[in-house]
Amino acid sequence: MSSLKISRRAFAAWLAAAATLPLHSEAAARPRARKPPSRMKPLIKPPRLRRGDTVGLIAPGGYTSEKSIAKARANIESLGLKVREGQYLREVNGNYAGTVGQRLSDLHAMFADPEVTMLWPIRGGSGCISLLKELDYGLIRRHPKILLGYSDITALHLAILKETGLVTFHGPVASSTLSDYAREHMLAVLGNPQPTYTIPMALENSRRAVLQPHFGMRTVHGGSATGPLIGGNLSLVAALAGTPYAADFRDAILFLEEVNEAPYRIDRWMTQLDLAVGFRKAAALMIGICEDCGPEHEDVSLTLDQTFDIHLQPLAIPAVTGYSIGHIRNQFTIPMGIQATLDAERQTVTLLEPAVAWR
Numbered sequence: 456m457s458s459l460k461i462s463r464r465a466f467a468a469w470l471a472a473a474a475t476l477p478l479h480s481e482a483a484a485r486p487r488a489r490k491p492p493s494r495m496k497p498l499i500k501p502p503r504l505r506r507g508d509t510v511g512l513i514a515p516g517g518y519t520s521e522k523s524i525a526k527a528r529a530n531i532e533s534l535g536l537k538v539r540e541g542q543y544l545r546e547v548n549g550n551y552a553g554t555v556g557q558r559l560s561d562l563h564a565m566f567a568d569p570e571v572t573m574l575w576p577i578r579g580g581s582g583c584i585s586l587l588k589e590l591d592y593g594l595i596r597r598h599p600k601i602l603l604g605y606s607d608i609t610a611l612h613l614a615i616l617k618e619t620g621l622v623t624f625h626g627p628v629a630s631s632t633l634s635d636y637a638r639e640h641m642l643a644v645l646g647n648p649q650p651t652y653t654i655p656m657a658l659e660n661s662r663r664a665v666l667q668p669h670f671g672m673r674t675v676h677g678g679s680a681t682g683p684l685i686g687g688n689l690s691l692v693a694a695l696a697g698t699p700y701a702a703d704f705r706d707a708i709l710f711l712e713e714v715n716e717a718p719y720r721i722d723r724w725m726t727q728l729d730l731a732v733g734f735r736k737a738a739a740l741m742i743g744i745c746e747d748c749g750p751e752h753e754d755v756s757l758t759l760d761q762t763f764d765i766h767l768q769p770l771a772i773p774a775v776t777g778y779s780i781g782h783i784r785n786q787f788t789i790p791m792g793i794q795a796t797l798d799a800e801r802q803t804v805t806l807l808e809p810a811v812a813w814r
């Protein structure tokens with residue numbers, strides 16, 4: 456059966472709002488979810504996404520364009536959802552989508568709006584880290600909603616999880632080009648609460664690895680591990696180290712991805728995280744597909760794989776690279792803080808609890 460047919464079936468089930476996606480037969484044999492570490496706040500799960508819901512389109516980081524806004528609106532409407540644009544969506548302030556105050560205003564307004572179910576940033580870019588000190592975490596805690604995005608949105612994910620316990624989602628931004636794979640798993644995670652849900656890696660990424668080796672999956676250390684999912688864009692996770700919003704990935708499945716960065720910078724950020732927390736304290740490391748992260752203009756440089764191996768080879772926990780997350784079309788959606796099992800042999804990630812609540 457083609458991936459397109461599978462995607463249509465999953466999409467139809469989501470639109471029906473009462474269907475349950477098939478569970479994998481091996482799910483019962485998987486490790487049971489463990490209680491989150493006591494240092495984590497109790498998780499708050501946002502209400503699930505349903506057809507007809509309103510999506511708040513915002514730009515909390517980099518500035519956008521009319522072309523990207525049109526694409527984002529088309530993406531949202533194609534899912535049977537309504538669009539509500541942020542007041543300052545079109546603002547430009549240097550590299551940023553308006554001032555810190557304007558970007559905060561849109562973020563807070565969407566959380567406070569009773570008609571908005573989901574906040575969907577139009578892009579990443581840069582600037583989200585500047586919002587963290589002034590975010591109204593009490594407002595977010597009182598009005599839990601879906602927040603979906605990746606790249607610079609990592610700063611919001613980590614801070615909101617740390618301060619409120621709200622489950623947010625590392626996945627496509629509103630202006631992404633949504634593949635069947637990305638759409639299927641995004642809608643399943645956001646719209647169909649299930650006791651367990653297994654996500655395989657994208658076959659299309661494996662096919663691309665024939666000509667683009669960095670798309671290939673690689674197991675540095677095999678086995679399986681269970682823990683909460685924590686991570687995001689490597690440079691942002693590293694930037695938050697030593698701050699009140701730092702990722703505490705002890706006993707967690709730490710996932711990381713990057714784009715357009717040379718190996719020496721990736722090595723620096725990985726070293727920073729290892730010094731700050733210690734990779735040995737994680738349950739597992741899952742590295743995504745890092746686009747355009749080969750050597751730049753250096754005469755001599757390590758390769759991307761060699762760079763990651765410096766940090767992954769000494770570990771005694773499951774460690775993999777080339778998984779279907781990152782600045783790529785075929786990416787799956789990761790609910791932050793949710794208990795999951797990474798299985799390096801099956802090349803799957805299994806969510807061990809629903810990420811959203813029925814309503």
